[in-house]
Amino acid sequence: MWLMTITVGLVTLVLVTWLRDYVKRWRMPPGPFFWPIIGNIYFFSGRMYTTCTDLAKKYGDVFSLKMGMTDVVVLNSLDAVKEAFVKKGVDFAGRPYILSMDIFSEGGKDIAFTDYSPTWKLHRKLFHGAIRGYALGENLQTKVHESLEDTIAEFTKMEGQAVDLEVYIYKLVYNVICSAAFGVRYTMDDEEFNTLMKINKDTEEIVGQGLLADVYPSLRFLPSPTLTTIRKMTKQYMGIMQRHLEEHRETFDPSNLRDITDHMIKAQKDAEEEGIQDINSLTDTHLRQTISDIFGGGTDTTIFTLRWAILYLAVYPEIQEKVAAELDSVVGRDRLPELSDREATPYTEATILEVMRMGSIAPLSLPHATTVDTTLRGYQIPKGTWVMPNLWALHRDPDTWGDPDVFRPERFLDENGKPVPKPAALMPFSAGRRACPGEAVGKADTFLLLGGLVQNFRFSIPEGEGPPDLTPDDKTGGDTCIPYPYKVVMTCRK
Numbered sequence: 001m002w003l004m005t006i007t008v009g010l011v012t013l014v015l016v017t018w019l020r021d022y023v024k025r026w027r028m029p030p031g032p033f034f035w036p037i038i039g040n041i042y043f044f045s046g047r048m049y050t051t052c053t054d055l056a057k058k059y060g061d062v063f064s065l066k067m068g069m070t071d072v073v074v075l076n077s078l079d080a081v082k083e084a085f086v087k088k089g090v091d092f093a094g095r096p097y098i099l100s101m102d103i104f105s106e107g108g109k110d111i112a113f114t115d116y117s118p119t120w121k122l123h124r125k126l127f128h129g130a131i132r133g134y135a136l137g138e139n140l141q142t143k144v145h146e147s148l149e150d151t152i153a154e155f156t157k158m159e160g161q162a163v164d165l166e167v168y169i170y171k172l173v174y175n176v177i178c179s180a181a182f183g184v185r186y187t188m189d190d191e192e193f194n195t196l197m198k199i200n201k202d203t204e205e206i207v208g209q210g211l212l213a214d215v216y217p218s219l220r221f222l223p224s225p226t227l228t229t230i231r232k233m234t235k236q237y238m239g240i241m242q243r244h245l246e247e248h249r250e251t252f253d254p255s256n257l258r259d260i261t262d263h264m265i266k267a268q269k270d271a272e273e274e275g276i277q278d279i280n281s282l283t284d285t286h287l288r289q290t291i292s293d294i295f296g297g298g299t300d301t302t303i304f305t306l307r308w309a310i311l312y313l314a315v316y317p318e319i320q321e322k323v324a325a326e327l328d329s330v331v332g333r334d335r336l337p338e339l340s341d342r343e344a345t346p347y348t349e350a351t352i353l354e355v356m357r358m359g360s361i362a363p364l365s366l367p368h369a370t371t372v373d374t375t376l377r378g379y380q381i382p383k384g385t386w387v388m389p390n391l392w393a394l395h396r397d398p399d400t401w402g403d404p405d406v407f408r409p410e411r412f413l414d415e416n417g418k419p420v421p422k423p424a425a426l427m428p429f430s431a432g433r434r435a436c437p438g439e440a441v442g443k444a445d446t447f448l449l450l451g452g453l454v455q456n457f458r459f460s461i462p463e464g465e466g467p468p469d470l471t472p473d474d475k476t477g478g479d480t481c482i483p484y485p486y487k488v489v490m491t492c493r494k
Ligand code: HEM
Pocket: 111, 112, 113, 124, 131, 293, 294, 295, 297, 298, 299, 301, 302, 305, 361, 362, 365, 366, 367, 428, 429, 430, 431, 433, 434, 435, 436, 437, 438, 439, 441, 442, 443, 446
């Protein structure tokens, strides 16, 4: 009898909640039918950005989904993203609670996964200062050149072989950002390099597969091998960041700041000495999390962009030769490309923009959350609703691009080969308050690295192999777009 009562009680509760959610939905953007408890969970898998692009054709460019029992609004057009993230910036500048990200960020003490708050503002400010001091301009250029020299020597030894360059690209990019972040450069067999790379790759896969406890946070108390792995990886990863922090502290000299880690220690010491309230936001956990955001944000994104770039250039040799010819005429062969060459190399710049458009490495950006009850297009969006901008849809919109599925750098140039104003719909770094703070580094880094590689090597598809698949690998779900593993043959240009 009691079992019957509990069952009836539970079913009634589920139905009442479901009906309440349906009533709430009347005032929210339209969307497909959703089931009790599971909502539309089946849409949150595979290449979710293409599913959303298709759903937008039926429900409009702003529509609602239910991820389990959580409301999610998806923005599929430039106008919608601008209205939400730019016009109503603060309303849409929050981050939702995601259990796995809460673990990675040690309770939201980083920049990327912390909610809109004074701590987030303080760390974005520190981020900008750190980047300006150690990862832009001459500083960045020197680090890229040092890293490129090693990689060019390694690639030269592999001339003529079909190689998957992924791990080499990891090292190339890590050595730029790690040198800026904590002053280290790795060799291929370095244990720390291999641990960091493994954790990053495993994280991509785990996040891509989706975690039930991210959808239903109350499940976090149940034993889960994935959660155990995430906790273990976080401990290992943050252990490395903390060790760098402690080593820096032992040799810290305020009159000779060496890198981003020193910059963060100085901010902490200043707050301690001045007794300002920021001190609670500048614990060691906050420091290692911000350093880790600079490291994590600055490596994976550039690695994915370079992997797409090399793949597209190998598939389209005529475009690769145009880039190489432009670099030859502007830079020559006696030095590596420099930041001052960017203006005189519009074709190379246009090719990078086209790679960012076609690659759309963060197709749904990072999820935002509304900070207050707000409205969009006259629809109500309650506080705490997840908001996902579908950057993939913006980058593949036929009305904006005409031939969105064609790789064509010329779309960013006029008939004289000069750059045209960049279409606002190109938004690889997202927009508004939460827009990527590393945009300038990402663009400069990609130019220097790709320019240096194409100046020195011709990348081609191994003979006898058909054209590689340019569809993004689906193992990372909707979170990132990366190419399937591929091999290229390198020929030295010199
Ligand atoms: C090709 C390169 C890059 C791309 C395409 C990219 C893209 C993005 C995107 C789409 C976001 C989410 C924005 C949003 O929430 O709406 C983001 C956030 C972020 N990115 Fe980047 N990024 C790149 C390079 C970098 C670099 C080089 C750094 C660090 C040096 C970096 C650090 C960050 C951080 C810290 C955030 C979180 C910002 C916040 O939540 O306030 N990114 N990035």
